[in-house]
Amino acid sequence: MATLIRNKLSNAATSVSNKSQAKVSGMFARMGFQAATDEEGLGFAACDDLDYEHRQAVQMDILKTDDVGVGATGEPMAEGDSHYQRDGTGPPPSASKDDGMCAELASQDRPKITAWEAGWNVTNAIQGMFVLGLPYAILHGGYLGLFLIIFAAVVCCYTGKILIACLYEENEDGQLVRVRDSYVDIANACCSPRFPRLGGVIVNVAQLIELVMTCILYVVVSGNLMYNSFPTLPVSQKSWAIMATAALLPCAFLKNLKAVSKFSLLCTLAHFVINILVIAYCLSRARDWAWDKVKFYIDVKKFPISIGIIVFSYTSQIFLPSLEGNMQKPKEFHCMMNWTHIAACILKGLFALVAYLTWADATKEVITDNLPSTIRAVVNIFLVAKALLSYPLPFFAAVEVFEKSIFQQGDRSILPNCYGEGGRLKSWGLSLRCALVVFTLLMAIYVPHFALLMGLTGSLTGAGLCFLLPSLFHLKLLWRKLLWHHVFFDVAIFVIGGICSISGFIHSMEGLIEAYKYNIND
Amino acid sequence: MDLNRFKPMDSTRVLFCVFSILAQILAEQEVENLSGLSTSPDKDIFVVRENGTTCLMAEFAVRIVVPFDVLALNGIDLITEQAQITLPRGAEIQGKCGSTEAELQISWINDAYTFRLFFIKEAHNVSKGQDVFWKINKIQFVYDTKEPSHFINAVNPGKHTASSHHLSALVTPGGRSYECQAQQTLSLISSDHHKGVTISMSEVRIQPFDIKSDFMFSEAYKCITDQREQLEEMLPLILGIILALIIVITLAVYHIHQKMTANQVQLPRDRSQYKNM
Numbered sequence: 001m002a003t004l005i006r007n008k009l010s011n012a013a014t015s016v017s018n019k020s021q022a023k024v025s026g027m028f029a030r031m032g033f034q035a036a037t038d039e040e041g042l043g044f045a046a047c048d049d050l051d052y053e054h055r056q057a058v059q060m061d062i063l064k065t066d067d068v069g070v071g072a073t074g075e076p077m078a079e080g081d082s083h084y085q086r087d088g089t090g091p092p093p094s095a096s097k098d099d100g101m102c103a104e105l106a107s108q109d110r111p112k113i114t115a116w117e118a119g120w121n122v123t124n125a126i127q128g129m130f131v132l133g134l135p136y137a138i139l140h141g142g143y144l145g146l147f148l149i150i151f152a153a154v155v156c157c158y159t160g161k162i163l164i165a166c167l168y169e170e171n172e173d174g175q176l177v178r179v180r181d182s183y184v185d186i187a188n189a190c191c192s193p194r195f196p197r198l199g200g201v202i203v204n205v206a207q208l209i210e211l212v213m214t215c216i217l218y219v220v221v222s223g224n225l226m227y228n229s230f231p232t233l234p235v236s237q238k239s240w241a242i243m244a245t246a247a248l249l250p251c252a253f254l255k256n257l258k259a260v261s262k263f264s265l266l267c268t269l270a271h272f273v274i275n276i277l278v279i280a281y282c283l284s285r286a287r288d289w290a291w292d293k294v295k296f297y298i299d300v301k302k303f304p305i306s307i308g309i310i311v312f313s314y315t316s317q318i319f320l321p322s323l324e325g326n327m328q329k330p331k332e333f334h335c336m337m338n339w340t341h342i343a344a345c346i347l348k349g350l351f352a353l354v355a356y357l358t359w360a361d362a363t364k365e366v367i368t369d370n371l372p373s374t375i376r377a378v379v380n381i382f383l384v385a386k387a388l389l390s391y392p393l394p395f396f397a398a399v400e401v402f403e404k405s406i407f408q409q410g411d412r413s414i415l416p417n418c419y420g421e422g423g424r425l426k427s428w429g430l431s432l433r434c435a436l437v438v439f440t441l442l443m444a445i446y447v448p449h450f451a452l453l454m455g456l457t458g459s460l461t462g463a464g465l466c467f468l469l470p471s472l473f474h475l476k477l478l479w480r481k482l483l484w485h486h487v488f489f490d491v492a493i494f495v496i497g498g499i500c501s502i503s504g505f506i507h508s509m510e511g512l513i514e515a516y517k518y519n520i521n522d
Numbered sequence: 523m524d525l526n527r528f529k530p531m532d533s534t535r536v537l538f539c540v541f542s543i544l545a546q547i548l549a550e551q552e553v554e555n556l557s558g559l560s561t562s563p564d565k566d567i568f569v570v571r572e573n574g575t576t577c578l579m580a581e582f583a584v585r586i587v588v589p590f591d592v593l594a595l596n597g598i599d600l601i602t603e604q605a606q607i608t609l610p611r612g613a614e615i616q617g618k619c620g621s622t623e624a625e626l627q628i629s630w631i632n633d634a635y636t637f638r639l640f641f642i643k644e645a646h647n648v649s650k651g652q653d654v655f656w657k658i659n660k661i662q663f664v665y666d667t668k669e670p671s672h673f674i675n676a677v678n679p680g681k682h683t684a685s686s687h688h689l690s691a692l693v694t695p696g697g698r699s700y701e702c703q704a705q706q707t708l709s710l711i712s713s714d715h716h717k718g719v720t721i722s723m724s725e726v727r728i729q730p731f732d733i734k735s736d737f738m739f740s741e742a743y744k745c746i747t748d749q750r751e752q753l754e755e756m757l758p759l760i761l762g763i764i765l766a767l768i769i770v771i772t773l774a775v776y777h778i779h780q781k782m783t784a785n786q787v788q789l790p791r792d793r794s795q796y797k798n799m
Contacts, residue, residue, distance in 0.1 A: 234750045238758040246765050249772070427777035434769050441765075445758075 110256040115332035117261035118323045122340045124264035124393050125316035126156070127271050127347065129221055129383070130309050132366045134352035137306030139363045142295030145303075146349055148310050153345035155493055156314035157337050159466060162474040162490070163317055164324050164333060169477075178330075182321045182404070183207060187469070190476045203469070204405050206461040207318055211398035212440065213457050215391060219244055219444035220451075222387040229380045238445050244388060245441040251392045252433035255425065257326045260396045267389035274382045275351055278367065281375055282358040290360040294353075305455075305511075308504040312458050314344070315466045319397055395440075399433055448519070452512045459504025467497025535737070565725050566609050568626060569737065570617030576733050577619035579699075580626055580639070582726040584609055588684070589717045590667050591677045602717075605672040607635065607665070624730040631671075636664040641730035643696065654696030656731055661686045663710060663719060684710035684719040692728065694743045699729035702745035 113121075138145045166186045168176040180186050184207075187199030223241035254260055324333050356363055359370050368376050368383070447453060471490040475482070482490075564583035569576055586607040591600040613630040622643045629636040640660035646653045663684045667676035691708060694700040705724040712719050729739055744752070 234753045235757060236754045239754075239761050242758060242761040242765055246761075246768065249765075249768065424780070427773060427780055430776055431773050434773065438765075438769070 110326065111258050112328040113257050113261055113323070113326050114328055115336045117258065117265070118327055118333070119336045119340050120261055120264040120268050121257070121319060121323055121393055122316050122336070123268045123271075123344065124390055125319055126314045126340065126344045127268070128313055128390065129217075129387060130313040131271075131275075131348055131351060132368060132383075133306075133309045134348060135355035135359070135363045135367045136365050137303075137310055138294070138352045138356040139361070140299040140302040140306055142298060144296075144298050145306060145310065146353060148307065149349045149352065150345055152311045152314050153341045153348075155496075156316070156466060157341040158489065159470040159493060160317055160320050160337050161334060162486075163320055163470040166470070166473050166477050167321060167324070178325070181325060183318065183465075184401075184405070186321075186473050186477070190473050203465070204401060206465055207401050208398060209457055210315075210318060210461040210465060211394045211401065212436075212443075213454050213461075214394040215398065215440045216443045216447075217450065217454055218387045218391045218394075219248075219440055222384045223444065225380050225384050225387070229377060229384075241441060241444050244384075245437060245444075247388060248391050248395075249434065249437060251395050252430055252437060253425075254392055254396050254399075257323070257396070260392050263389050263392040267386055270382050270386040270389060274379055274386065275347055277375060277379055277382070278371070279351060279354055281371065282354045285358050289357040291357065293360040294356070304503050304507050307500060308455060308459060308507070311500050312462045312466070312504070313348075314341070315458075315462050317466045317470060319393065322397065322400060395436070399436065402432075402436075403429075449512060449515045452508055452515055455504065456508035456512060459501050459508055463497050463501035463504065467493055468501070471497070562725065564608065566611070566613075568615050568617075568628060570615070570619060570626065572619050576736050576738075578617050578624050578626060578641075578730045579733060579737070579739060580728045580730075582723050582728065584637070585722045586637075586663060587720040587722075588665055588672075588712070589719070590673055590714070592675045593677055600677060603674075607672055609637070619730070621731070626730070631669060634666040634669040636662075638662040638664075643731050645696075655693055656696060657693040658691045659689055661689060661708060661710060661721065663721070667714075682712050682714040684712040686710050692726070692745075697732045698741050698743045699727060699739040700745070701742040702726045702748055704745065704747040704751070706745070 134145075134149070141148070163183075163186070167178055167180045169179045171177045180189060183203050184200040187203040188196060189199075191197075191199035219241050222244040223237045226240040226244070227235070227237040324330055327333060355367050355370075359367075362370065364370050368379050371379060444450070471494040475487065475490050562583065564585075565581060566583070567581045568579070570578035588605045588607060589602050590605060592603050593599075594601050609628065610630055613628050616627040616629075618625040624641040626639045626641075627636060628638075638661065639658055640662075641656055642659045643654065643656040646655075664681060665684070666679070666681045667673040668679040673679070686708065689708070691706070692700045692702075702723075703725055705722055706726070708721045708723070710719040710721060711717075727739060727742070732740065734740060
């Protein structure tokens with residue numbers, strides 16, 4: 001019974017219009033009463049009555065903060081639904097949250113985010129710190145690098161959309177219903193006949209690695225930037241990393257995506273300020289731009305690393321299922337994806353091109369090294385702010401993945417729930433989050449050559465989660481409904497993603513081995 | 523008496539008793555080369571003893587960079603090459619100790635190279651009284667460009683002297699030894715066309731005056747770079763402890779807050795849902 005209810009709940013959690021549901025039930029009711037000569041027909045109608053009532057009640061409960069829910073039940077019912085008259089008030093909203101069933105309700109009880117807030121989150125994910133390495137990529141790649149920036153944006157936008165399409169399935173009425181809730185669910189559904197849990201485990205592990213590595217990278221970057229900004233102080237990089245972690249400790253108290261969206265908004269603002277500063281400085285030197293230096297050929301040895309930087313900077317697919325699930329109007333998702341990726345593409349392309357034209361062959365790996373020291377100091381401060389403000393999103397996503405996979409198994413949970421009554425965080429759930437923050441700090445301090453290691457894991461997990469898996473799942477789940485060009489795109493993306501992943505992996509391994517040898521010889 | 527630090531010194535005591543018995547000439551000064559006891563391969567230990575007790579002890583690793591001219595391939599132009607010279611084991615040591623002045627002289631390869639350090643002890647009058655300190659006030663390095671192992675095809679080979687001008691280095695309060703693990707660079711001007719000779723010293727531990735007992739350094743005075751490095755290494759520990767305290771306090775406060783407010787929340791158990799099952 002509990003699983004039945006859970007399935008019904010996950011169906012009902014989207015904002016499906018009540019009218020169509022009423023129509024369905026009305027149709028059945030009509031059929032039931034036309035065959036009403038026997039008791040069975042009546043029985044079916046009564047069952048449907050209870051089912052519909054239950055779904056209504058649950059929807060009222062879930063959408064009690066949403067005007068849609070209240071308004072829908074107040075709407076006049078379609079004809080034939082006279083048996084389903086409801087008064088305006090549904091059953092009183094239940095506030096008690098028991099384990100298991102209430103775990104689902106608790107996650108759905110959080111305030112929904114608007115499309116703008118989802119956009120800030122996606123922008124936080126795709127316009128990351130790697131934008132500083134883009135002019136160097138143009139140095140070695142020329143026009144091909146610029147083309148890749150645009151192409152990668154298009155591909156990642158497409159894979160994001162097909163990933164979300166995997167969450168939906170058509171029900172009997174031809175309406176799209178959200179049957180799956182997360183990346184793990186999609187993976188489980190794909191492997192379901194033979195290995196019902198294997199896909200979910202793989203995706204969980206990949207997601208966790210990617211998210212935790214991103215968090216650690218932000219700590220490392222902020223420590224490094226502060227150390228380079230104040231070399232005269234006796235504060236080493238480790239000390240700066242510890243101070244950054246102390247500033248990030250309040251992230252352990254994050255409860256929902258709305259709070260995270262506020263941080264992402266500030267992060268995006270910081271990013272805009274950095275872009276404007278650098279572009280304005282480059283424009284002030286517009287007379288010296290070296291238009292003739294943009295190459296048509298590529299530097300075969302150094303460009304593959306740049307490919308990695310360009311392509312994997314658009315990775316936001318990990319966050320998309322939970323973002324879309326928390327949106328007030330999921331229909332705006334496609335529009336939001338388009339606009340965020342267009343904006344990212346334009347900004348990145350402009351930044352890379354303008355910065356490269358200003359310094360041409362002298363462009364360094366991180367463009368801030370080229371800037372004069374006063375602007376560099378200001379840009380560094382904003383970069384540190386951006387790194388710290390970008391941390392909440394992957395941290396929150398990692399915490400969610402953790403809690404869903406280990407602590408919210410419902411009847412099967414071995415460990416107690418992290419959330420107590422009223423959806424409040426229990427103190428041991430808080431201590432787990434603090435432990436995660438401290439873990440990212442320890443990894444940031446003690447793991448050497450972190451950037452190379454991140455390149456290694458990024459080319460495996462990042463490429464997998466962003467290119468390989470979405471196209472694979474899309475092909476497997478929606479095979480019958482795909483048009484030929486969709487199939488072609490999916491296969492092409494799978495192949496290209498595989499190539500990028502393998503080349504990134506090889507170069508990162510080479511870089512790591514070289515760095516390790518250099519360290520040993522030193 | 524820091525016995526833990528100077529384990530080799532115990533064995534050297536025995537060694538020196540043996541040495542002094544074997545010494546044929548009762549010189550006023552005995553100089554010892556203890557380089558075999560040094561902890562690292564580049565570091566050398568030099569001791570000057572006088573009247574049966576140590577009066578000057580020095581321990582350092584030094585690298586001297588000397589520029590010299592060679593003929594270019596065209597036979598006319600001069601190219602400046604650089605020779606890197608380090609102190610070998612078994613160098614000859616001579617020294618002079620005094621109450622306010624001391625000198626350490628190290629020479630090797632039959633006096634082809636000579637390295638001299640001059641120490642001076644001074645006192646300044648300050649408001650509290652007398653402030654005594656010692657420092658190096660002169661360094662001299664004599665090298666012979668005829669020597670083939672370091673100088674290859676030098677033009678106009680001969681002996682040259684590189685000296686310091688107005689040098690005031692390793693300033694240490696009186697009665698203490700100077701210690702600096704970080705590298706220090708000093709510049710000398712050579713008599714060979716005023717070329718610049720660079721001396722890099724690292725892992726330095728020197729005491730030219732007021733050695734209280736045999737082969738024992740007095741209290742160490744660390745150089746500024748070392749002090750900064752010590753601070754840099756201690757700071758992460760302190761910050762880590764502070765962070766751990768903050769986390770523990772936050773968790774405790776949250777836990778107590780939860781326990782206190784838990785009694786006030788009386789959630790009505792809603793049984794109306796059951797009828798739908």
